[in-house]
Amino acid sequence: MTSHPQPSPFQAGTPQPGHGHSVPAGEGPDEPATGARHASGKATQKRAQARRDALLDAAVALLEDGGFPAVTHRAVAHQAGVPLAATTYYFDSRDQLVAHAFTRLVERELAATGAILDGPGSLVDRLTALVGQDRARQLGLWELYVHAGRDPVLQAIARTWTDGCDAALATALRRDRYPHTPADVRFLATLLSGLWIETTVEARPGTAAHDTLTRALNTLRAAKDVSGRLRAR
Amino acid sequence: MTSHPQPSPFQAGTPQPGHGHSVPAGEGPDEPATGARHASGKATQKRAQARRDALLDAAVALLEDGGFPAVTHRAVAHQAGVPLAATTYYFDSRDQLVAHAFTRLVERELAATGAILDGPGSLVDRLTALVGQDRARQLGLWELYVHAGRDPVLQAIARTWTDGCDAALATALRRDRYPHTPADVRFLATLLSGLWIETTVEARPGTAAHDTLTRALNTLRAAKDVSGRLRAR
């Protein structure tokens, strides 16, 4: 989509409403401060913020069921119940809107991932549940992830996602007393990625995911057992 | 995408030229028989076939670098050096053209994968080379793969792709005398997928891919060593 050179994400080039933050790539991209906007009141800000949120939610929803090309200004506006012009008023361009939507999606995904991994059940069950989440959302997410490879700004967000997954995975491994090094985490996360995308795209029936994960975790334990046994000699 | 109902302009299957294969996967409502076109010569057939091939090649090339939305009728026609109308003459719709192009792409990709895995070098080096191929093309491939999750026809092709990768991987493991079960192959292929897509999208520097693959293959050998050692007692 419009692979414009655009070295910088964009600049404060247009009138631009209240939101003073540029593209999401940073760390806490959305609504960082938003406070004390020069001559803006609070009610207005709130309404504007709500509209922005509605637009973002609409974009995410459209992305989920309909895919990438479904996220058009008109569709987003209609879904959010705002006039068409609001989309360009709150977001300089479609690319920017998509970028923000991607950020939001990643945030939600990381939160969901953390919640599942912190939840009940054995680790392998939790991981299996992870890759078997709502397919529509996963498809949209992966679609964006792949698309991110074409845009430096989105690529940064994609890396954030991967890093977040690694962190969540490390926490889960620690909690369940699985011996693990950073390399182990990376290994498992990579496997999880493959499993995740294959499951999402191909949607084959069966327990292949569960089996694969069981095997991977057993490898972890086995490696420890072996080294422990050898060391004990 | 103009999802026109259009039951049939004046016939069930448009004029439609000689190409005798239907939609790549499944059976498809398109060109059911088409065999032995009554009064068609051979020279004409050949020329028509050449054009079809040129169109398909053009579509594949566009798919490779430019991704999915790059495959437009006009772009394909221009790339193939044929007039615009030829695209709708040889393919009923853009979707059909894309499906055929996808099939061809997967075939070629599987062939290329097989060639690399059958080539010289250690297995880990060959696998590393696999995930480090031309990035633009890989991006296009993954884009298509993910998109395939939204279309049953394309999904079937995607599964074919995965199965082909599994087969190629099994062959390579056998050649290099790695002990492996079908589950091992699946495990390794899944890991490879994860590694592949992460490498393609995020393009992080370093030798992480090589390391991860080394580790995975060592796991294979280790499992055998361990079981062998245990059995030897």
Added chain:
DNA sequence: GCTAAACTGGGACAAGCGTACCGTTTTGAG
């Protein structure tokens, strides 16, 4: 030769897209 079919290719069409314009309404500070 002739005829009907397959093929060619230039052009046109409606639909949908991102985006910009610009007059109107709402808002909050003075």
Added chain:
DNA sequence: CTCAAAACGGTACGCTTGTCCCAGTTTAGC
């Protein structure tokens, strides 16, 4: 209250898209 700025929203522009039409050309069978 006044009033400038911000927010809003209808609408239009320029462009690209997929697809179709149709007159012209080539081909194969007679």
